[in-house]
Amino acid sequence: MSSSDDDVPLAGSKKPNGHVIKSSSKISKSQDKAMDDAQQPVNGAAGISVRNGPVEEMEIDEPQTNGNASSKRKARTSTGKSYKEATSDSEDDAPLSKKRRVSKSLKPDLESDSDDAPLVSKKRNSKSPVVAKKPVKASETAIGEADDSDAPLGTKLAKEKQRIEKKAAKDAKEIRKEERKKNENKPQTNGAAAKRKSLTNGVKKEDSDDDKPLSSKIKSAKKPEKSVKREASTPKKSKVKKEETAEDEEAEEEEEEYKWWEDPTKGDGTKKWTTLEHAGVVFPPPYQPLPKNVKMRYDGQPVSMAPESEEVATFFGSMLNSTHNVENPTFIKNFFEDFTKSLKETGGATDRDGNKVAIKDFKKCDFQAIFDYFDAQRMEKKALPQSEKKRLKAEKDEAEAPYLYCKWDGRKQKVGNFRVEPPGLFRGRGEHPKTGHVKKRVKPEQITINIGKEAMVPHPPEGHRWKEIKHDPEGTWLAMWQENINGAYKYVMLAANSDVKGQSDFNKFEKARELKKHIDHIRDHYEKELKDELMANRQRATAMYLIDRFALRAGNEKGDDEADTVGCCSLKFEHVTLRPPNTVIFDFLGKDSIRFYDEVEVTAQVFKNLKLFKKSPKAEGDDIFDRLTTGQLNKHLSNFMKGLTAKVFRTYNASFTMSTLLREMKSVGTIPEKIKDYNEANRKVAILCNHKRTVTAGHETQMEKLGDRIKGVKYQKWRQKQMILDIDPKQKKKRGEAFFELDDDLDQGWIQEHQAYLVEEQRTKIEKKFAKDNEKLVAEGSKEMKHKELEQRLEVADELAKKYKLENKRGKVDAEGKGPTVEKFLANIEKMEQRIATMSIQAEDKESNKEVALGTSKINYIDPRLTVVFSKKFDVPIEKFFSKTLREKFDWAIKSVGEDWEF
DNA sequence: CGCTAGGAGTCCGTCCGGTTCGA
DNA sequence: CTCGAACCGGACGGACTCCTAGC
Structure with missing residues (x-):
């Protein structure tokens, strides 16, 4: 293979620490063994072909400069330049950040097989190596693709089968339903057990084919079909079929629930709906200017300003009680920046005689009057008589009623967040660099509506128009706009208890269950790769280990304008401490700036690897997994199983843990005791996922x-x-x-x-x-x-x-x-x-x-069917675990399993 | 015994953060 | 790859519910 043969020794490039960079792309045995001495470059055989193609060029002691982490991003975009820099001998003189770039930018090349050839020539040659490799890659991908295409077809066929079966089972279901209804009228507490029994019996008698064995059915259906599949319908065709059945279903009376979980239409399908009607969005009420006597003071003098600016002032003024924000320097700085900008745009402030007042110093601003005004309003509202409150609420409800539901493929579905987010001051979490900036009022002109072709497009507010009307059946959103702080997209989507959301939830857990079948292989594989000679592979394997074992998140790169948090792939030198013989201490801020602290024991190999990845010259601020991105990782994972990504491990491990705990559990005693047992298991999962909460004040x-x-x-x-x-x-x-x-x-x-x-x-x-x-x-x-x-x-x-x-x-x-x-x-x-x-x-x-939040894992990670199993097995009403909305969200789970179901 | 007040505890909406995927 | 787009996941706090003591 390529390359490495031509290599020119990288002689020229020196590590910051003066070591000559080696060209070897692999981790030699000796290095591996003598990890500690690894500074000595071992020149690995250049062209050893590596699995997946490209020979990677890595050096164990790849130079890692102490560049500031944040420079990474930029580095990646300036590849070309960096190459040159990299080759140049003057690297030593380069600013640290530049050096860092070098190492980063080298990555792609190295992986694509470049070798130590001078970068310039590498670049020129870059094509050939790629080509050379291609055969390998191509064959692999070919296999992968074949697999992929098979799978969908298979599942599709399986689905058809299910559909047929489903119809057959329909009558049975009707009966069940009846029973359920009867039972529902019984008193809750004592009726619960009876209810459960009758339900279970019902299931067993009439549905057994349909319920529990569902998954096995899928399986069995899949296999035989595989061979047939090829000529089977194209995806499109099968989709059409699905739709047809869906439409059939629609014809039924409203009461009949559509059991999508017995008719998964989502498949990998991209088309999410055929017809879609909705009423659009609700805008927040317009700004009500302050009464004349309520004014912000500047330097002791009351000042007036245009309503737009005044509104900004009220954002701040109304939250004076939130010292957490109002005393945060960044918050103040950003707010004041936006406030003065707004003043500038709207003509500034004037004193009582109409003279201009330049607002330049935040410290001279006094918002107290505004705060008092808002506070008084709050109190007033609170003091309103009960009846009045009710009336107001009823009014609001009525006004919002049309927006509450949409029609999705003819079925009435609840909309999740039809209210456009009101303007205010952005808070963000953790130390967010943009905290305090004004989140602007969203105008209809910024909003894109997604709706069925035939549907009536909701009217924008008088005198306005929508940004765009789309008819995109591949999107599940009804409306969308872009927010001004981070440019993030905001979507109006369906509520959690809707069919679409339920389906994707269901798919998520099914995917996790599928991982069960592959996990052994995957673990074996990364276990082996922990010793891989290629740095990139070894890092990848190590990351997989951490993600699998400790439920770390993937860890995408983040920009300078976001809070400084990390996940697995973005772990930095200082986040991991190694304590011999084999203890690893994680301490970092993860998602939402929640601290992740854990001391864990790892295998000797992992310990050794981490030590290697932290090896000098890496220092604080440097990535531990400098040869790995979430993209690469996920791509690798998808080779094992279609749709496998880093986050699936979290779901899998959470549900699997719960499943194991429940299987071994012998919960006896009173209901509260049983609930405690459940919560204990739940808590273990929550701890695994690091779902922390701040200890409440009291x-x-x-x-x-x-x-x-x-x-x-x-x-x-x-x-x-x-x-x-x-x-x-x-x-x-x-x-x-x-x-x-x-x-x-x-x-x-x-x-x-x-x-x-x-x-x-x-x-x-x-x-x-x-x-x-x-x-x-x-x-x-x-x-x-x-x-x-x-x-x-x-x-x-x-x-x-x-x-x-x-x-x-x-x-x-x-x-x-x-x-x-x-x-x-x-x-x-x-x-x-x-x-x-x-x-x-x-x-x-x-x-x-x-300090453990149970909710998140219960809602998002533990397969709800496990909770249902617990409820049935130990005879605890499901209401004890799922609130009303959760019961709606998990309707599919509650109705589809008996007490023998297994994850 | 039924009712109420009010405080604790739960629920649920909000809105921000992170991951994934494909163009 | 890199970014845009679309989704899932997350903590938090106000609203609502539930429980209990007291009448």
């Missing part, structure tokens, strides 16, 4: 409160026990002394405090009641009670205090209540114990959940 106090409540019950329990002794001292022997002892976590000090608290509680209660009663009396026109009355009433509390005092002194508790019996006390104790148990479980749950 957590500590809340825990204390909870703890005190538990202790309080324990104390009362103890008192009950003492009362037993009071009426029947013989019980002491009978039950043993231990029974009557105080719980470990209670001591006299605490008890005294608690008693005081109880007394005080009584007191305040009495006082409150007294005050209230007095109010009442006054309202009725009578006279207030005398203070003496209060004192009299308070005697109850005093007596309580006395009683406790006496109890403490005598070390015994008098029996309370009428006709006290041992049995009664025992019954009370039993109840209290129950309460203690429940509360303790709650407390534990709460504590272990304080």
Whole structure:
């Protein structure tokens, strides 16, 4: 192969540290072994062909400069130039950032087989190497393509089969439905079990072919068909067929739900709909100028300005209570920049006499009046009578009603976010460089509408027009615009409980399940590649290991104008610490600037690799995986399985973990206990995915409160026990002394405090009641009670205090209540114990959940069918796990599995 | 016993962040 | 490849719900 033979030794280029760059593209054995000494270039045989084609040129000790990470991007775009720079001997003199570019930009070439030839010649030759390689690549891709095309066809055929089967099973379903309806009317709690049973039975009896075995059906259908497939319908044809069936379905009465999960139309299909009608978007209300007397002050003087600028001022002024933003220098800087710009565009500010006021210094701006005004408005709104609030809401609902739903292929579907985002100040998360910038009001002229050809196009607001009308059946969005801060696209799409979204959710989990079949092979493969001679391959394998084992995200490159966060491929030198023999410590800010911190053990090879990837001259700011991008990684992954990408591993591992935990779980006991079991498994998944949340402000106090409540019950329990002794001292022997002892976590000090608290509680209660009663009396026109009355009433509390005092002194508790019996006390104790148990479980749950967010994994990563299985297997109503909206979102899961389903 | 207030806890919309894919 | 486009995923906080104590 190519190249490397012609290489001119890279002699010219020196590493920053003075090492001569080696031309070897591989990691030699000796290097591998003596990783630590790897600085010595080993000249690997040049033309060893590597799998996937191109021989990569890598050097283990590839020069890595300490360039600033952010320069990377630019580097990639200036390849040509960089080459030259790279070749030039003067590299040493190049600024660090340039050097960095060199290493980066070398990458593509190297991978495409260039060798150490001087860059210039490389460039010229670049074609030939590619060509040379092509055969290899071509054959591989050919295989890949063949596979690809097979798969869709196969699944399509399978789908057809399913469709037929589905029809057959339809009657059965009708019956089930009926049953369900009947059951639905039964009272929830007790009915739940019965309901479940009848459902399950229904499934078993009538549907067994259809439900559980669905997946196996697909499988079985697929295989036989494969051979036939080739001549089978073209994608288009099958699509048409699908549509037809879909239309058939539509014909049915509204009540009939369309069970798309038994008729997956999505396939790889790109066409998402045939007909689409919707009402467009709702714009936020126009800006209401401030009343004349409310003004921002500049240098102490109230100033006036055009409404456009005034609105910007109100963005800031209305959030003065959010010190987090309002005191953030970047936020202020960006806001002020936009504010002054707006003033400039709208004629500036004037004082009360109409004289221009130049607003130049943020510190002289006083928004307090604006804040007060908004605050007052908030209060006013809050204080509105209930009925008025209701009326307003009803009004709003009515106005929005048309936008709430669309018609997608004739079916009514809920729209997710039909409201255009209102203007305001961009916040962003973490240390976002653009925080504080004005997010502008979106005009109809910026909005593109996507709608069916035949449908009526929604009218833009009076005097406006839409940017564009599209009829793109491959898009699932109804409207779209571009936001001004990051140029990001905003889409109006369907709600999570819609068919399309459900389908893609379903597909996501099916993909993850498919990964199950390939995972062993994939792991074997990367395990081997961890020792690959090619740096790029080795890095790729190592990244795969991390993604697979620790659920890291892919980690795309980010720009300077975004918060500085990373994922796997973008991990930097300082984010990974190696602690021999084999512990890796991750510490970085991930998505949403959430800290990822974990100390994990890895295999010796991975440890060694990471050490290699961190090797000098790499230093802070340098990429660990400098030879890897998410694009390459995903491309590689797709070779193993169609549609496999880095994020699938997260879904797979989350669901697989949950599945394993559930399979081994023997959940018994009360419903809360079972829920706790589920949550525990859920929590493990959440931890795996690093779904953290900030501990709520009041957590500590809340825990204390909870703890005190538990202790309080324990104390009362103890008192009950003492009362037993009071009426029947013989019980002491009978039950043993231990029974009557105080719980470990209670001591006299605490008890005294608690008693005081109880007394005080009584007191305040009495006082409150007294005050209230007095109010009442006054309202009725009578006279207030005398203070003496209060004192009299308070005697109850005093007596309580006395009683406790006496109890403490005598070390015994008098029996309370009428006709006290041992049995009664025992019954009370039993109840209290129950309460203690429940509360303790709650407390534990709460504590272990304080910094873990369960929701995200439950909603996005754990196959909802697993939750349904848990619910059925352990007889816990699904309502305990899925809220109403989630039940709608996961309708397909709830209806499609029995308790034996497996991920 | 039913009702209410109000506070805690959950739900859900919002809107920003990240990944993927193909032109 | 690189960027645009389109989607999925994520934390957060206001709105709503639920629970409980008190009447």
